[in-house]
Amino acid sequence: MNEESISDPYATLALAVLFRAALDLKSKNPARVSEARTWLQFVGLSWCQMLGISEKEISTWVASNFTLPPNAHRNWRY
Numbered sequence: 001m002n003e004e005s006i007s008d009p010y011a012t013l014a015l016a017v018l019f020r021a022a023l024d025l026k027s028k029n030p031a032r033v034s035e036a037r038t039w040l041q042f043v044g045l046s047w048c049q050m051l052g053i054s055e056k057e058i059s060t061w062v063a064s065n066f067t068l069p070p071n072a073h074r075n076w077r078y
Contacts, residue, residue, distance in 0.1 A: 014047050022066050040066055 021044055024036035048058050061067075 011051055014051060018044050018047060025066055037066075 018040075021036045021040050024032050025040075027033050027036070045058055045062070048061075049055075
């Protein structure tokens with residue numbers, strides 16, 4: 001991602017939705033986990049592509065079961 005897309009409010013919103021879905025994968029509610037996984041696989045990944053996230057980064061994220069790095073939210077610019 002480049003600096004321009006990070007400052008775009010729509011890109012920020014999309015990242016927030018992706019982040020929320022990734023967090024929902026750790027929910028104790030199996031229905032929420034299933035819904036988040038399905039959304040990430042069928043919609044979220046295309047959102048990543050539209051945001052300019054590389055195929056390699058997306059593949060790595062999928063291979064790691066959509067896990068987030070520690071304190072991922074601290075890397076965002078508000």
